[in-house]
Amino acid sequence: MIWLESILGLGLVVLAGALTLILSLPALRKRKVVFRAIPALQRARRALGLSVEDGSRIHLSIGKASIFSPTNASALVGLSTLERVAQLSLISDRPPVATSGEGTLTVLSQDTLQAAYRIANVPEQYDPERGRLTGATPMSYTAGTLPVIHQERISANLFVGNFGPEAGLMAAASEHENAFSLGASDALDAQAVFYVTAEEALLGEELFAVPAYLQAGAIYQTSLRVQDILRWVVVGLMVLSAILGLAGVSL
Amino acid sequence: MRSPVMTALAIAAGLIVLLGYLIPPEWTSLAYIQAVRAIFIGWAVVLAGIAAWVGVIHLFLTHLRRMTARRDADRYSVLVVLAFLVTAAAGMILTPADPRFQQAVLAIQVPVEATLLGLLAVTLVFASMRLFQRRKGVMAVVFVISAVFFLLLGAGLLMPLQEMPLPGALIGFFERLPVAGGRGILIGIALGSLMTGLRILLGADRPYSG
Numbered sequence: 001m002i003w004l005e006s007i008l009g010l011g012l013v014v015l016a017g018a019l020t021l022i023l024s025l026p027a028l029r030k031r032k033v034v035f036r037a038i039p040a041l042q043r044a045r046r047a048l049g050l051s052v053e054d055g056s057r058i059h060l061s062i063g064k065a066s067i068f069s070p071t072n073a074s075a076l077v078g079l080s081t082l083e084r085v086a087q088l089s090l091i092s093d094r095p096p097v098a099t100s101g102e103g104t105l106t107v108l109s110q111d112t113l114q115a116a117y118r119i120a121n122v123p124e125q126y127d128p129e130r131g132r133l134t135g136a137t138p139m140s141y142t143a144g145t146l147p148v149i150h151q152e153r154i155s156a157n158l159f160v161g162n163f164g165p166e167a168g169l170m171a172a173a174s175e176h177e178n179a180f181s182l183g184a185s186d187a188l189d190a191q192a193v194f195y196v197t198a199e200e201a202l203l204g205e206e207l208f209a210v211p212a213y214l215q216a217g218a219i220y221q222t223s224l225r226v227q228d229i230l231r232w233v234v235v236g237l238m239v240l241s242a243i244l245g246l247a248g249v250s251l
Numbered sequence: 252m253r254s255p256v257m258t259a260l261a262i263a264a265g266l267i268v269l270l271g272y273l274i275p276p277e278w279t280s281l282a283y284i285q286a287v288r289a290i291f292i293g294w295a296v297v298l299a300g301i302a303a304w305v306g307v308i309h310l311f312l313t314h315l316r317r318m319t320a321r322r323d324a325d326r327y328s329v330l331v332v333l334a335f336l337v338t339a340a341a342g343m344i345l346t347p348a349d350p351r352f353q354q355a356v357l358a359i360q361v362p363v364e365a366t367l368l369g370l371l372a373v374t375l376v377f378a379s380m381r382l383f384q385r386r387k388g389v390m391a392v393v394f395v396i397s398a399v400f401f402l403l404l405g406a407g408l409l410m411p412l413q414e415m416p417l418p419g420a421l422i423g424f425f426e427r428l429p430v431a432g433g434r435g436i437l438i439g440i441a442l443g444s445l446m447t448g449l450r451i452l453l454g455a456d457r458p459y460s461g
Contacts, residue, residue: 103306
């Protein structure tokens with residue numbers, strides 16, 4: 001049965017890849033895609049704009065997921081968000097700061113910031129201090145991030161990545177500083193904690209929509225459309241398997 | 252413009268690792284892909300170790316700079332730098348496997364983390380009390396009711412009801428609700444993760460500068 005799972009997995013990847021390529025074709029991309037409104041992300045965009053205008057800093061925490069762990073996709077979303085935030089705040093007096101709880105992520109966050117400034121032809125704006133490892137364990141990461149939130153004139157804190165319940169302390173610190181906070185995590189416990197402590201929280205797979213809603217590029221919007229199609233495919237397969245199960249057919 | 256060579260290398264390595272996972276082990280003619288995948292993962296693990304070391308050195312240097320800054324020097328950075336130096340020296344002399352070293356580290360780490368957890372519990376209680384100020388609507392009400400209900404259920408206070416036929420069936424239904432909801436969310440997250448990985452495999456998303 002292992003081979004059936006492998007083939008199904010391979011099939012899903014190929015289907016997703018094919019759909020991404022098809023929906024990326026210029027003829028199909030021209031059509032205006034309207035996504036449902038996510039108020040949390042609308043407020044996040046507004047908060048980012050206000051931060052740039054008033055010269056305060058944006059803080060992006062990209063979590064503690066190792067790039068080799070199954071939760072690394074959330075970290076990659078965090079990095080895409082960081083790139084977009086760096087682009088949006090190019091004209092700001094204070095460049096954004098990124099904190100992470102894993103060495104690989106720190107190196108990647110510095111690299112992402114450097115690439116964003118280089119592509120925008122302002123490589124001199126890059127400061128490696130802006131991508132920081134604040135702690136190597138979940139609690140030390142949280143404890144190390146708290147001074148960043150409290151001391152660096154942060155007006156918007158975005159928590160986008162893999163977090164544990166301890167992220168509630170960071171969101172509470174943000175509220176204490178009257179800063180905007182958006183919590184987006186792939187961990188269920190962190191989602192519940194963010195719902196209570198953060199100003200805005202993203203639930204479920206909304207985390208993966210962050211770059212698309214921040215208009216990071218057409219590919220993110222295509223990716224979101226494919227994700228919606230795949231969701232219907234999975235729903236169809238679940239219904240089919242339930243019907244087959246009721247009919248006494250075992251797979 | 253990002254380097255096309257780096258992008259090509261990343262795509263090739265990603266494809267080989269992905270195929271290594273998805274090709275059934277029964278297909279022995281493609282076993283070499285799994286061998287290459289194992290080599291790549293071995294390299295990646297070594298690189299991750301180096302990256303962790305780079306991150307820690309960066310953390311140390313950041314605090315060293317803050318400690319010695321002429322304006323607004325950070326006093327707490329002195330503690331971080333001293334703790335780092337003492338721990339690193341003790342770890343090198345005694346080795347991390349030494350029980351005395353482990354005991355010393357845990358004697359500091361465990362109480363500090365326990366304190367933070369206690370702080371988190373208080374923070375969450377206060378945040379829950381203010382939830383209705385922040386969030387209006389049905390979702391907040393549902394959230395609070397389910398939190399209280401599952402707290403009671405988890406504490407075993409509804410145990411006597413579980414033995415009665417109708418309440419017992421209802422409680423059984425409610426016990427399955429979070430599992431079903433959690434699975435739904437996890438399927439969504441899995442699809443999101445798949446698409447994130449695919450963007451990198453297609454070279455559309457590059458979390459590396461090259």
